[in-house]
Amino acid sequence: MKKGMIVEIRIEDMSSQGQGIGKADGFVVFVPGAVVGDLVRAEMTKVKKSYGFSRLVEIIKPSPYRFYDFDCEYLSKGCGGCQYGRLSYDAQLRLKEKQVREKLQRIAYIQDPQVKDIIGMKESDNEGNGTFRYRNKAQFHVSTGGVITRKGGVVENLGEPTVGFFRFKSHHVVDCEECCLQSPAAMAAANALRRFMEEDNITAWDPKWEKGLIRDLVVKTGFATKEVMAIVIINGNGIPNVQKLVSMMDEAVYDAGYYMESFVISVKKAGKSGRQLQAVNDIMGDKNIIVAGRPVIKDILGPLEFEISPASFYQVNPVQTKRLYDKVREYCGLKKHENFDVCSEGPAERHVILDLYCGVGSIGLYCADSAEMIIGIEAVKEAVVDANRNAVINGIVNARYICGKAEEVLPAYIGGKEEGTYDSEIAETVRKADIAILDPPRAGCKPQLLEAVAEAGVERIVYVSCDPATLARDIKFLLELGYEFKEVTPVDMFPWTGNIEAVVLLSKLHARRNEYRSGIKDEGDGSDSGGE
Numbered sequence: 001m002k003k004g005m006i007v008e009i010r011i012e013d014m015s016s017q018g019q020g021i022g023k024a025d026g027f028v029v030f031v032p033g034a035v036v037g038d039l040v041r042a043e044m045t046k047v048k049k050s051y052g053f054s055r056l057v058e059i060i061k062p063s064p065y066r067f068y069d070f071d072c073e074y075l076s077k078g079c080g081g082c083q084y085g086r087l088s089y090d091a092q093l094r095l096k097e098k099q100v101r102e103k104l105q106r107i108a109y110i111q112d113p114q115v116k117d118i119i120g121m122k123e124s125d126n127e128g129n130g131t132f133r134y135r136n137k138a139q140f141h142v143s144t145g146g147v148i149t150r151k152g153g154v155v156e157n158l159g160e161p162t163v164g165f166f167r168f169k170s171h172h173v174v175d176c177e178e179c180c181l182q183s184p185a186a187m188a189a190a191n192a193l194r195r196f197m198e199e200d201n202i203t204a205w206d207p208k209w210e211k212g213l214i215r216d217l218v219v220k221t222g223f224a225t226k227e228v229m230a231i232v233i234i235n236g237n238g239i240p241n242v243q244k245l246v247s248m249m250d251e252a253v254y255d256a257g258y259y260m261e262s263f264v265i266s267v268k269k270a271g272k273s274g275r276q277l278q279a280v281n282d283i284m285g286d287k288n289i290i291v292a293g294r295p296v297i298k299d300i301l302g303p304l305e306f307e308i309s310p311a312s313f314y315q316v317n318p319v320q321t322k323r324l325y326d327k328v329r330e331y332c333g334l335k336k337h338e339n340f341d342v343c344s345e346g347p348a349e350r351h352v353i354l355d356l357y358c359g360v361g362s363i364g365l366y367c368a369d370s371a372e373m374i375i376g377i378e379a380v381k382e383a384v385v386d387a388n389r390n391a392v393i394n395g396i397v398n399a400r401y402i403c404g405k406a407e408e409v410l411p412a413y414i415g416g417k418e419e420g421t422y423d424s425e426i427a428e429t430v431r432k433a434d435i436a437i438l439d440p441p442r443a444g445c446k447p448q449l450l451e452a453v454a455e456a457g458v459e460r461i462v463y464v465s466c467d468p469a470t471l472a473r474d475i476k477f478l479l480e481l482g483y484e485f486k487e488v489t490p491v492d493m494f495p496w497t498g499n500i501e502a503v504v505l506l507s508k509l510h511a512r513r514n515e516y517r518s519g520i521k522d523e524g525d526g527s528d529s530g531g532e
């Protein structure tokens, strides 16, 4: 295989970035623009030892799964947001199921994993918007516009500001005035920011010159409350004429049918290396300044209310979050939520549940009615404060939160190594835990955390993941630590994109746990489950 060669390829798979994947002469080739089922002609652009990249030349026979009605002009302009925008929704769901299965087979070495039907979105969801407008958090990048002073004092007008999303595998911002995945409030706020920058000649952050003011805009929307928080991430100490921007956004958001409850500036000073390809949560600055309104917005999920701060994580698709959390409850073995009353005085089941990577406490609080105690661990302080407040708002008294890295906090509490440096009452409760819910960021869990969970001896592990590869890696380790894989349910939290969410149930293998505890390294065959 050589660069410049024209090859014919049947597309059999797709990457999470939306590239078609097929084989030519046994050689794996990535073809951007092609979808599963296409027969294409492609020109090789880069050739490695066993795989290569190509440019789509011609679709010889289009796939029956091709979707032609995706109503977005920015997809063809290169916006990298909707990687699966050319694939029918049903085909997306099948592809995501397949990807979860394959990762478990290839990375966790589970031969025939029990993969339940993916929980997809329905047409009637989300006030009839179905698989569209499902995101309650928009993250816009802002690119150069206005005037800038170059090194040496040269003043240059950089042209129109752009507010939108990165092009596929690039930091080029595709200017988007409309996005069918975002809430109308988010688009109204983004368009107001662009207008403000144009009118007031406000610069955007230029990663090449490491100059300019506005870097990004995050808009959080409470779908149930219509409350909106706008967070403008800047390279500086403030925004000139910021009150004008606040009123422009406020008006635009109100016209879209929402209420701007909070306007925040997040300060992120220029680093030497300029803008890196950002992980979702790295977008925020180090210091958040509440310029107008309240420091939190509120949302409602099922029977619970949640307050969310600028720096706190909150699941982005509320309709699917409810379904995901219901699945978590089911995997925890808790009763259904139908007659849920969080304030009920009825006897709780005797579960002690560890809610690891708990964010604003949402999953644990969703399970609190069936627990003796919820212990949440979370690294972001604002989220821990939110979690405590959320427990209070909902009248939940059986939840405690610890701020710190889960991989440091849990081993300390389980091992009792630093007695005196932590709450011994909580430590005692942690050691009684019988269920652990793990919901880490994309990178997955650190081995120390998984070892501590196994050391705690919980009967069930419910692992929620947004990256099947790190999920499979961690499951492989948990199997070695004496747990048995039961089943996985993928949940489509991110229609039209290549992102996959999945929830896994693992249960303790009693004989093997004892071996693990006593340090005997007997492999066993896993058939000795004395389990549940």
Ligand SMILES: C[S@@+](CC[C@H](N)C(=O)[O-])C[C@H]1O[C@@H](n2cnc3c(N)ncnc32)[C@H](O)[C@@H]1O
Residues within 6 Å of the ligand: 312, 313, 314, 315, 356, 357, 358, 359, 360, 361, 362, 363, 377, 378, 379, 380, 383, 404, 405, 406, 407, 439, 440, 441
């Ligand atoms: C995918 S979110 C899950 C949040 C929550 N369970 C929910 O459903 O909304 C992952 C959370 O882990 C937190 N986090 C990241 N690294 C962490 C660590 N090492 N220890 C504890 N929490 C961490 C993040 O701040 C974030 O709130």
